[in-house]
Amino acid sequence: MIIAVDGPAASGKGTIARALASRYGLPHLDTGKLYRATGLAVRLSGGDPGDVAAATHAALHLDPELLDDPDLMSSDNAQGASIVSAHPPVRAALLERQRVFAGQPGGAVLDGRDIGTVIAPHATAKLFVTATPLVRAQRRHRELAAKGDSRDLAAVLADIEARDARDSGRSTAPLRQADDAALLDTSELGIDAAVQRAIALVEQAIAQAHSLDGQQQV
Template identity: 40%
Template sequence: MKPELIVAIDGPSGAGKSTLSKRLAAALGYLNLDTGAMYRAVALAASRKKVDLSDEAALGRLAGDVSIDFIRQDSGERVMLDGEDVSQAIRTPEVSLLTSRVAACAGVRRAMVELQRQMGAKGGVVLEGRDIGTVVFPRAEVKFFLSASAVERGRRRYEELKARGLLVELEQTIVEVEARDAADSAREHAPLIQAEDALVIDSTAMTIDQVLQEMLRVVELRRRQAGLAGPVAGADR
């Protein structure tokens, strides 16, 4: 039996990668690996342990020492850091700003890329991040690059944080999204770059459901081309 596909979803912060990777994985019956959450978990650990973010050797050691896992629950996948559920703790604005600096560390990226490759090696996975299709799995059978305007991504982030009861300002949130874009694109190690063979989907004027349907159409086409006819076992249609 042929192995299922590796689906890579890249794009800037706030483009909808996390939401769509979860929904796409659920529709296909695939495992969802939120690679951005992994870097956020390292950033949270660095903050808690008061690791100097300019000390790349210390950050690399930390990334190699922490345990990061994903646990499926009816309410969704939970992110575990050294056995603790940090699914909410890693989504604060403070951790978001720290994550770009932590993810720019070569030692951290080496540790996370190795872990991501181990998790996704057998296929049947959806991975999302900023370098999945270019660095982690450059030979992934399906690659998407999700995009949206900085203003729209900032608005989405603002609404998300506001719904959690956090005191945030729309203009400041947009500024933070733009700052994250600049940091991700300019970093020395594995900067945010669109893979040449990735399908670009600009979701600025699209709903989540519209983007999901387009992604499903592309994945099913690639599955047929790979000789994987019929629905995926366990897929929730």
């Protein structure tokens, strides 16, 4: 069973994906971390995330230890990750790694921006998790404030909107809801309510898949 969870930054998709992985006993991959690690590798080498060649080289020779680097989830690194993720050669370099994870025995849960459209279009269940830009900015602002980051809400909102534009406007694997993905808007939902709604949507997808299998066997 493969569960694909897509959505923009700070929509809650990571929290939901981890909860689903725990619920169904499946391994989980936050695919955004691969792009964050790539962006971080470029920064550590003194390169420019906008340099396609440098970013592609970093993706092809990605050091797994960077996935645990303390700077991986910083707001500064998020911008670099968003930039490198727009390069088609970078996405191609990381594509197979994600598909192998999705295809392991028993299945997996993956969250990102192109899981249901590119990485695992055959996923058993697909969710597209979203929320309004302002709500997402407020969530990210609270996270940053808790870490001692003093930037104001307006700056965080501008970053969110810029990332949305890059993610949705890139030529390769843009952020979009798959035609067969269930929409989950978390703007007015707390964490527990969002997770319960996600579980209900996955259960519906599983039941539908079983129904189709039964019809094919008949």
